[in-house]
Amino acid sequence: MRTQLAIKTHAILEKYFPERRVFLKSDNDTRFIRLRPGTQLIALAGASLLVGWAIIATAVILMDSIGSGNFREQAKRDQRTYQARLNDLSGQRDARAEEALAAQERFNAALAQISVMQSELLSSETRRRELETGIDVIQTTLRDTMKQREEARTRLAAIEEGGDGTVQIAASNAPVDFLADALARTAKERDQVIEDAQDALLQADEMAAKIAQMQEQNDTIFRQLEEAMSVSVAPLDKMFRSAGMPTDRILETVRRGYSGQGGPLTPLSFTTRGEPPSPDTLRANRLLNQMDKLNLYRIAASKAPFFNPVQDNFRFTSKFGFRRDPKTGGRRMHQGVDFAAGLGTPLYATADGVVTHAGWGSGYGRLVKIQHEFGIETRYAHMSKMRVKVGQRVSRGQRIGDMGASGRVTGVHLHYEVRVGGKAVNPMIYIKAANDVF
Structure with missing residues (x-):
């Protein structure tokens, strides 16, 4: 069976690859090489494989060269785009740095203005208290003067009634000169009391005008301080919230670290001396609490990596x-x-x-x-x-x-x-x- 298959295979190969001889001639001898059908088939297959490999390798090299060129061009384009983007980001960063510097300057100016306004507010509050005390003294003096005037009028009426022949003066047989002197002194005291009362009323009117002017000035200072607090505190609060930091817990932590008496963050307030707090006192206390909160924010900002x-x-x-x-x-x-x-x-x-x-x-x-x-x-x-x-x-x-x-x-x-x-x-x-x- 094997022999028949081998014979048939050899016959087919003989048909396409007939046996050939290659003669090799030298000076003294002639030789030949017999190329059998199987040998020719192996040689043809090897040559075909070599040619196919060469074609494939050449195609791969050409494709790689084309792809490398396209990749380099794409890389150059990406590099140029990336560089332009970096330049744009650098410009934006410089602009943001300038804006941050300007914001810091505005912030420092607002703090300086707040400090000046706080001093003015405290001074005006002190002056207002002094004026209120002065008005109380003047009112007391005015009441005493009015009382003395009434007493003088009563005495004058009694003396005048006695001068008309009343039983009191007739019984006493007082000299006429004594009566005249008493009348003169009483009239003088009456005139002086009236003059003092008029002066006291004028002073009271002047003080009332000054108090109204100071109230207007205080209201202006309050408004400016409230605006300054809003401008100063709001960005800091937004900054902490943008960073995901709970502001209440952060401020409480800072307050605990600065809770010593006389420290920079001791809670501030106006005393009311046991009296019901006035609207200005409540307003001032709210502002001072805002300033305390601003100080807390500034300290917290220095302790977080902003x-x-x-x-x-x-x-x-x-x-x-x-x-x-x-x-x-x-x-x-x-x-x-x-x-x-x-x-x-x-x-x-x-x-x-x-x-x-x-x-x-x-x-x-x-x-x-x-x-x-x-x-x-x-x-x-x-x-x-x-x-x-x-x-x-x-x-x-x-x-x-x-x-x-x-x-x-x-x-x-x-x-x-x-x-x-x-x-x-x-x-x-x-x-x-x-x-x-x-």
Whole structure:
């Protein structure tokens, strides 16, 4: 059976690939090589495979060259678009920085105006109290004078009645000169009492006019203070709420830390000396409470990371969230934001706090950690130089190091993190919330 199949196969091959001989002739001898049908088939198959491979390889190379060219062009277009976007963002950031600076100047001017108005308000309140006391004295004097005038009139009437021949003067046989002197003194006292009463009424009218003028001035000062408080407190309140920070709890925490007697945040109020509080007193107390709230907000703002860690020109190179790892190419969580600038760019603390770490941090490189109030921690990684030590207390805006490329990086930048209760949150929440305030 095998022999018949082999014979048939050989016959078919002989039909298409007849046996050939290749002669090789030399000077002394002639030889030949017999090419059997199977050998010819193998040679043809090998040649076909080689030609096919060459065609496929050439096509792959051409397609790769075309694709690479298109990819490079696309990459260049993307790079130009990205660069234009970065330039636009840089311009927007500079504009926001100018707006923040202008807002800060307006805020400082409003605070200065509030301080002046508060002094004027306290002075006017003191003057008003003094005038009220003076009016009370004048009214008392006026009542005494009116009483004395009535007594003098009564005496004068009695004397005049006696001068007409009453039983009292006739019985006493008083001299005429004594009566004349008594009448003169009584008339003089009466005239003086009338004059004093008129002067007292004029003074009372003048004081009433002054009090009305002071009330108008106080009302103007109150309105200006209320407007200033509204302009100053509202942006700070919005900033904390935009950052997701509960304002009531934050302010209560700050108040507990500054509750000592005589401290900067001792609750303020006007005394009413046991009397029912007047509308002005209630209004002044509301304003003073607003000022106290403003002070609390300012202190809380210095203790939360609302400041930008990089004040020189920079660009954002990586945002918070999942991204492609620049080293491995895999997808992983990026727990902060990256600021790219020149080597040695100053880096600043974003809030008041205490340095808890200042050293090498594995992939972080040279790392500084700062613990702030409200359970907030900030991290500044990849520094070229650290300018603080563990345990050191720092203030918002204080320089803590220089930008570098230490640790696991692909270039010079700052990796900045904000952690609340140990959990990483997006730092841009705080930075964007403060754009309209600082």
